[in-house]
Amino acid sequence: MEHCKVSPSPETVRLIHLIRPLLSDKAWCTPFSRIGFDIHLIHSTRPSSSNQPDESAQHHELDLQLRDGEKMKFTRRTGGTNEITKRTLSADEVIGKIMDANFSFIPIAVGAFGEIGSTFLRFWYGTDPMNLPNFPDDQPQAKRAALRAIISTNTPYDIIGRADKLWRAERGDTPFFNGSYLSPSPSIWANQQLGLICCTSLALHSTTYVSKRTRRTTRGKEALLMTVRMNLMR
Secondary structure, X not given: OOOEOOOOOOEEXXXXXXXXXXXXXXXXXXXXXXXXXXXXXXXXXXXXXXOOHHHHHHOOHHHHHHHHHHHHHHOOOOOEEEOOOOOEEOHHHHHHHHHHOOEEEEEEEEOOOOOEOXXXXXXXXXXXXOOOOOOOOOOHHHHHHHHHHHOOOOOOOOHHHHHHXXXXXXXXXXXXXXXXXXXXXXXXXXXXXXXXXXXXXXXXXXXXHHHHHHHHHHHHHHHHHHHHHHHHHO
């Protein structure tokens, strides 16, 4: 956000750059100027916030955990202060500013084994998303953002299916997408890239955790050795 140290969405796509080469009745047209994406890695050992037995029976617990991960991105915890006006925005007001800027915001919840939340799957494959989670009354902008991402038909959905249809219509029997037999269609290529991104993100998350634990262990050993040396010198 301008003059405000807040980065609500690390990855955004300016839609005009994607749509301009394909301005036809077959291409996606949307009133939103940008789509933002933000990744959240969930911990499978943490139970979901759902306390409704019928919902838990209808959906796998992991699906509910992924939905909670998506909700955390809509109900951000921190706000920000404009460096010029010195006005401080609450977390929900930040989300409101994103909505007022004509953005759509799609969280990407990723499980421990690469499972993906239903909101991004709707955008990617066009599958039906899970129902909206419950939002606090004091966070109306969070619910507004979720409605835009999950329910609004103005937010693109099934972009993979649409890409395949456009490819076949324009290329006919062209055998390979991206010039490789390993990716014969846009959807296969995109799924390969998505899988690579998920694997890389999970690997970095794991190595970062191991590095932090190693540094803590090393500092602990050094402190213990220093204590033993000081005791021996007494």
